[in-house]
Amino acid sequence: MLHPLRFPGIQAFLLLGFAGPACTTPVPPPLPNIILMMADDHGWEETGYNGHPHVKTPVLDDIAATGLRFERFYAAHPSCSPTRASFLTGRHPNRMGTFAPGWSFRPEEITVAHLLRRAGYHCVHLGKWHVGPVKKESPVCPGAMGFDEWLSHDNFFELDPTLSRNGGPPTRFEGESSDILVQESIEALKRARDAGKPSLQLIWFGSPHEPYAGLPQDLALYDHLPSRYSKPVRLTSTETGDPVQRPQGAVLRERYAEITAMDRAIGRLRAFLKDSGLRENTLLFYCGDNGTSPDAALGVPHRGAKGELYEGGTLVPGLIEWPSRIPQPIVVRTRASTTDLLPTLAALAGQPLPDRPLDGIDLSPVFRGDSVPRPAPLAFWEFDLVHLRETPYRPYLEPALQEGTTPLVKKVQGKATRDFTNLRFPVMTPADFRGPRSFIDGDHKLILHDARTGPPKVELFDLMTDPAEKTNLADQEPGRVAELRRGLQIWQESVLHSLTGADYAESPPGAGPGGN
Numbered sequence: 001m002l003h004p005l006r007f008p009g010i011q012a013f014l015l016l017g018f019a020g021p022a023c024t025t026p027v028p029p030p031l032p033n034i035i036l037m038m039a040d041d042h043g044w045e046e047t048g049y050n051g052h053p054h055v056k057t058p059v060l061d062d063i064a065a066t067g068l069r070f071e072r073f074y075a076a077h078p079s080c081s082p083t084r085a086s087f088l089t090g091r092h093p094n095r096m097g098t099f100a101p102g103w104s105f106r107p108e109e110i111t112v113a114h115l116l117r118r119a120g121y122h123c124v125h126l127g128k129w130h131v132g133p134v135k136k137e138s139p140v141c142p143g144a145m146g147f148d149e150w151l152s153h154d155n156f157f158e159l160d161p162t163l164s165r166n167g168g169p170p171t172r173f174e175g176e177s178s179d180i181l182v183q184e185s186i187e188a189l190k191r192a193r194d195a196g197k198p199s200l201q202l203i204w205f206g207s208p209h210e211p212y213a214g215l216p217q218d219l220a221l222y223d224h225l226p227s228r229y230s231k232p233v234r235l236t237s238t239e240t241g242d243p244v245q246r247p248q249g250a251v252l253r254e255r256y257a258e259i260t261a262m263d264r265a266i267g268r269l270r271a272f273l274k275d276s277g278l279r280e281n282t283l284l285f286y287c288g289d290n291g292t293s294p295d296a297a298l299g300v301p302h303r304g305a306k307g308e309l310y311e312g313g314t315l316v317p318g319l320i321e322w323p324s325r326i327p328q329p330i331v332v333r334t335r336a337s338t339t340d341l342l343p344t345l346a347a348l349a350g351q352p353l354p355d356r357p358l359d360g361i362d363l364s365p366v367f368r369g370d371s372v373p374r375p376a377p378l379a380f381w382e383f384d385l386v387h388l389r390e391t392p393y394r395p396y397l398e399p400a401l402q403e404g405t406t407p408l409v410k411k412v413q414g415k416a417t418r419d420f421t422n423l424r425f426p427v428m429t430p431a432d433f434r435g436p437r438s439f440i441d442g443d444h445k446l447i448l449h450d451a452r453t454g455p456p457k458v459e460l461f462d463l464m465t466d467p468a469e470k471t472n473l474a475d476q477e478p479g480r481v482a483e484l485r486r487g488l489q490i491w492q493e494s495v496l497h498s499l500t501g502a503d504y505a506e507s508p509p510g511a512g513p514g515g516n
Contacts, residue, residue, distance in 0.1 A: 031119065031198040031349060032322065033189065033282040035269070036112075036341065038087065038202070039262060040080060040128055040156050040209040041306060043292030044073075044315035046259060055256045056221060059267035060286065063319045067284075068330040068366065073318025074337045074378060075290045076359070078307050081130045083289040083338055084204070088112055088131065088145070090342030090353075090360040092379065095498035097396060097422045099383040104132035104420040106396060107139040108504040110354040112342045113146025116200045119349040122192040125150040126181045127204035128157070132420050133404045136167025139397060143167060147202075151184050154404035155418045157206040158213045158238070162406055170406045176215055177206045178258075178265035186272050193278070200345075205265075207258040210295060211236040211409055214257025221260060222253040233295040241411035248295070255296050270321075280324045283348075287338065288316030303469045309380050309438045309447055310469050325367045332366045335378055335440065356503040357494055377441040377484075379491045384434035384450070388423065391431075396422035428496035439488040445469070446484035460484070 044050060048057045049064040063069075076086035081101045082093030088111040089096065096105045113123040125142040132140030134152040142150035143166065151165050161177045162170045173180050181203050192199040212235075229249035237244040266286070273279035290306045291297070291313040297305035304310025318336060320326065339360030346353055347362045359379070365372050395402075399419075407416040425432070438447040443464035449457040460474040460481055474481050497503075 029324075030281060031121070032324075033192075033199040033201075033278060034116070034121070034345060034348075035185070035199070035201045035203060035282060035284050036087075037266065037284070037286045038084075038204045039259075039286075039288045039317075040204070040206055041290060041293045041296075042208060042259065042288035042317060043290075043297070043306070043312065044288075044317060045298075045301060045312075046208075046256075046292055046296075047317050050317070054222065054225065054252070056260050057263045059263045059270065060317065060319060063284070063286065063321045066329055067319060067321035068326050068332060070318030070320075070332045070334075070336050072333065072335045073287055073316055074314045074335065074380075075288060075316050076314075076338045077380065078290050078304075078309060078313035078382065080128075080209075080289045084129075084131050085109075086359070087202075087289075087338040087341055090339050090358045091356075091498070092339065092359045092381065092495055094381055094383050094495050095357065095359075095503070097425070097499060098131060099388070100385060101130070102418060102420055104140050104397070104402060104422045106422060106504075107144060108501075109145070110356075111146045112345055113142075113200060113202075115146075115342070115346050115351045115354075116349050117146055117148070119351050120197060121200040121349070122188070122195065122197040123147045123200045124185075124188045125152055125202045125204070126184050126188075127151075127177075127202075128153055128155065128206055129204070130155050133402060134164045134167060135405050138167070138401055141167050149188065151181075153206065153406045153408070154420075155406070155408050156209040156410075157406075157408055158211065159215075161206060162408075164406055176261050176265070178262040179268070181205060182265040182269045185269060189272070189276070189278065193276070204289075205262050207262045208255050208296075210251075210255070210293060211238045212251065212254030212258055213238055214254050215261060218257035218260045219253060222256045225249040225253045225256070235295045236410040238409055241409050241416065251295055281322075283320065283322040283325075285341075286317060286319045289338075291315060301468060309382070309436050311463070311467065314380060320367075322367065328369075330366065330369050332363075332372075334363075334366065334372050335374055336363055337378055357498055377439050377487060377491075379437070379439050379488060381437040381492065381495070382435045384431070387431050387434055393423035393425060396424050424501070425496075425499045428493075428500060432496055432499075433489070433492055437488060437492070439484050439491070441484060441487065444480060444484065446481060446488065448485075448488070 046055050049061040075083040077083045082098045085093040085098035085105045089109050098105045117123050125147045129152045134141050151163050162172045164170050226249035231248050232245040233248045273282050294305045302312035304312035340363050343360045343362045344364050347364045402420040404418040434450050445461045447459040458474045459472045461469045
């Protein structure tokens with residue numbers, strides 16, 4: 001069921017249409033094309049515009065200089081599948097059991113594609129899905145979750161990717177993967193234009209996730225790196241698909257080549273939008289799905305990497321280009337998140353929000369340059385997977401429906417495809433509250449790390465004065481710690497209530513106590 005959406009500033013937005021005679025109703029402007037791009041493991045610092053010492057991203061740098069740049073944009077989780085679930089639904093991934101990579105979301109979830117298709121959009125998914133299998137039989141494939149067409153992979157991919165079109169048999173595509181996705185995007189934009197429909201596209205690149213593989217022209221840009229970084233790092237062998245150790249400089253050379261190739265593909269898409277006359281009224285968005293992976297993290301300017309709740313694990317690039325609405329550069333200092341995408345796009349398309357708890361907010365006022373104070377703290381939570389292994393929960397979907405079909409280089413126990421899981425939680429228990437978790441209210445950030453016995457380790461940081469999270473203020477500000485812990489527990493209770501399936505049922509299941 002849906003409730004009426006209240007979104008500030010929409011009346012002003014509608015009045016931007018061409019005004020006729022005084023006695024006529026103002027004509028709203030046409031709905032924009034919306035292209036939502038996301039990279040795989042691309043952290044905040046790995047862009048030229050954020051001052052990276054090596055990586056070259058001229059296209060992203062130009063968008064940052066001429067469009068809207070989020071200074072503090074967060075992936076909702078420090079790993080990929082959970083962030084992707086938040087991107088699609090506007091909800092924290094733990095609400096739907098997408099706890100970690102390889103955990104699917106649930107077929108009862110309402111996605112941004114569901115909402116925008118109702119508004120008349122032609123909805124397309126391209127690239128990495130990783131919130132369930134992409135085969136057409138899956139109840140959480142892109143087609144089942146609101147997309148009209150898709151060319152997708154269950155997980156990540158490199159050069160010459162194997163992808164499934166509309167859930168059919170996997171097919172190998174020759175070429176650089178980002179360029180392949182952009183070509184598909186261009187063709188889908190033409191089809192929607194010819195049909196008189198606005199486009200919603202999610203382009204989820206496979207780059208720069210390891211194992212890395214670059215084109216010669218891009219590798220040559222980084223030939224100097226192998227001699228500068230010699231420490232061994234662990235990643236996947238492109239030859240065997242198994243773990244291997246290699247010098248970090250050689251790894252960075254290949255990783256940065258992938259980022260540069262992805263940047264160039266985005267430039268090709270921008271050129272098409274301009275040449276076809278679509279650029280002015282196309283909202284082009286870019287972000288990463290989590291922080292830089294440990295094999296490539298250089299440790300500056302933020303602490304941590306992918307898989308951690310420190311800023312280095314969750315801060316990612318965040319950019320928007322939309323010339324008709326954002327004609328001048330805007331820098332947004334409000335903390336924003338992938339959970340904010342669904343509420344923001346629902347507002348722009350005039351669609352009501354799902355009648356269930358959301359964790360995101362409508363950011364559309366920032367397109368006018370307005371400051372948008374975040375009405376509630378940002379929360380992050382890695383569910384305790386050890387607890388899950390010790391508890392016999394039933395599968396949410398039949399295992400056969402959760403089997404993947406699209407192979408990738410990286411093998412797990414000798415297998416090149418990926419399967420997914422999701423579990424039923426009839427009630428919530430105190431043990432369900434465990435797992436690393438953090439709470440950002442204003443500039444204060446609380447992090448709790450559970451110990452094997454006894455109370456959790458507590459950290460408190462002032463992100464304004466200490467963005468690198470070097471100084472733990474927990475002992476100095478016990479009152480602030482207590483306040484944030486209370487807020488975190490209330491939020492966790494709401495998340496666990498959703499996890500039981502209560503958001504999908506008229507009569508919520510029973511619930512029990514927990515605590516931080």
